[in-house]
Every structure is written in C-alpha cells, then in structure tokens.
Amino acid sequence: MRVHFAPFISGTIQYLTIPPQRGKTMAMQSQLWSLSALAMELQTDRRTLAKRLETLPPAEEKKTDKRTNKLWRMSDVVEHLESPKSENGKSYDKNAEEARLKHHQANNEAMKEAEAAGRLLPVEEVIQLGKAMVYAAKNKLLRIPDRVRQHTPDIEPEIINVIEQAVQEALEELGRDGIPSQFKERISKYRSELDSGEEDEAGE
Known part of the structure; x- marks a missing residue:
C-alpha cells in the first residue's frame, strides 16, 4: 500500500490511500525529498514551505561544489507541518505552557491577597x-x-x-x-x- 499526499488545504494534509497492484512486492524504503519535490507533491508555495521547514533538520545533506542540497523524509515533514504552533512560530509545548499558566495564576492570586491585606496598592x-x-x-x-x-x-x-x-x-x-x-x-x-x-x- 502506498500513500499519496493530496493538496495542502487550510493547513491540513489530506491523505488518499491507494492499494498496491497485485503480484508486486512493496519495497520498504525511506524516500528522501528535496524542497522542490516536497513543494510540488504537497502543492504549496516553495518559499512558504522553506520558511516552515527552517526549524526541521533535514534527514540528509548532499554537498556539491556550489551548494548543499537538503533532503527530508515525507513523514517528518508531515508531522512537522501538522504540529501545533505558537504565535511566534515555535513548537507548542503543552506542559511548559500549562506550567507557565499556573505560575501566572499563582502570582495573580498572591497579588490579590496582598492588595486585600493592604500590603499592595x-x-x-x-x-x-x-x-x-x-x-x-x-x-x-x-x-x-x-x-x-x-x-x-x-x-x-x-x-x-x-x-x-x-x-x-x-x-x-x-x-x-x-x-x-x-x-x-x-x-x-x-x-x-x-x-x-x-x-x-x-x-x-
């Protein structure tokens, strides 16, 4: 069975499953994709995709005389694109955000108590x-x-x-x-x- 990645619509990648042809054995191998190939397969703007992949290290880098070609696994790219993002573009850490929220809530409660006791104006x-x-x-x-x-x-x-x-x-x-x-x-x-x-x- 192989998976085809349909257009990148509204921030979500739609998956279409295509059954393998009879009589053929599927080779289990991890294909690597260049930025241009990813943009074409996902049908999204190359520059936009490049921006989104800045924080995702490539699976492999091939250096030539003039440039370095970066290659990614499609599974890594899909997971990265669909992971929640904060407003500043960084990956969302639920545990860290919950701890931070509790910290601020505790500070607010302490300030309210100090204000009620007359220690804070x-x-x-x-x-x-x-x-x-x-x-x-x-x-x-x-x-x-x-x-x-x-x-x-x-x-x-x-x-x-x-x-x-x-x-x-x-x-x-x-x-x-x-x-x-x-x-x-x-x-x-x-x-x-x-x-x-x-x-x-x-x-x-």
Missing part, C-alpha cells in the same frame, strides 16, 4: 495619589512670588525674577503629572507584560 491608585500631591505642590510653588511681594513690598524686581525662575524650574522638574519618566516606562512595561501574560523570565 493598585498602580492606578498610586498614580492618582502622586498626581494629587504634585498638583498641591505646584499650587504652593506658584504662590511663592506673590507671597514674597506681600511680605516684602520693597523687594527688588530682579529678586522676584530670580524667585519666579526658580519656581518655574521646580515645576518643570516635577513634570506634567509628577510621575518620573523612568517610573512611567516601568509601569507601561509591567502593564504590557500583564496583558500578554509574560513576565521577566528571571523571576521564574
């Missing part, structure tokens, strides 16, 4: 608290020049200018909402990791 609350404190500080800083004028009516305008300049510099250092840029980047990165289900592998 949500990022949004910390940001709002920081903004409120900075807003109050800005208002007080902006009042400094006027208060100086009220208490010292004869003060030189040049001194007031110096005070106003110092206040302006302080306001610029505080930033628009008082959250330092390095912390904004860390918060943004952390949120992205939570959304994608990824964390720093060093912590695992």
Whole structure:
C-alpha cells in the first residue's frame, strides 16, 4: 500500500490511500525529498514551505561544489507541518505552557491577597495619589512670588525674577503629572507584560 499526499488545504494534509497492484512486492524504503519535490507533491508555495521547514533538520545533506542540497523524509515533514504552533512560530509545548499558566495564576492570586491585606496598592491608585500631591505642590510653588511681594513690598524686581525662575524650574522638574519618566516606562512595561501574560523570565 502506498500513500499519496493530496493538496495542502487550510493547513491540513489530506491523505488518499491507494492499494498496491497485485503480484508486486512493496519495497520498504525511506524516500528522501528535496524542497522542490516536497513543494510540488504537497502543492504549496516553495518559499512558504522553506520558511516552515527552517526549524526541521533535514534527514540528509548532499554537498556539491556550489551548494548543499537538503533532503527530508515525507513523514517528518508531515508531522512537522501538522504540529501545533505558537504565535511566534515555535513548537507548542503543552506542559511548559500549562506550567507557565499556573505560575501566572499563582502570582495573580498572591497579588490579590496582598492588595486585600493592604500590603499592595493598585498602580492606578498610586498614580492618582502622586498626581494629587504634585498638583498641591505646584499650587504652593506658584504662590511663592506673590507671597514674597506681600511680605516684602520693597523687594527688588530682579529678586522676584530670580524667585519666579526658580519656581518655574521646580515645576518643570516635577513634570506634567509628577510621575518620573523612568517610573512611567516601568509601569507601561509591567502593564504590557500583564496583558500578554509574560513576565521577566528571571523571576521564574
């Protein structure tokens, strides 16, 4: 009995079984296929197939003067093409993915417990608290020049200018909402990791 591989339809290879002819003995041998032969037999684009086979080592390599011809077993190619893939193109490891999911679920539960016990504050609350404190500080800083004028009516305008300049510099250092840029980047990165289900592998 021999197996013919029909067109590669919707990511699944369809198999058609053809009975052997009577009176003939089937030789058990493993045929090797070149990339072009595979593409023709599977009726798929050669470049697409080459991309998919980048992670599948060939069964044999034949070197010539100008190039190296790679040959694969059809059974290996079929198994490789039909194996589940993750979004990044790597082979899907069910055990690793389940362990990773449990790890993140445990982290989330620990964070919820810490938040309920008051040991951890949500990022949004910390940001709002920081903004409120900075807003109050800005208002007080902006009042400094006027208060100086009220208490010292004869003060030189040049001194007031110096005070106003110092206040302006302080306001610029505080930033628009008082959250330092390095912390904004860390918060943004952390949120992205939570959304994608990824964390720093060093912590695992």
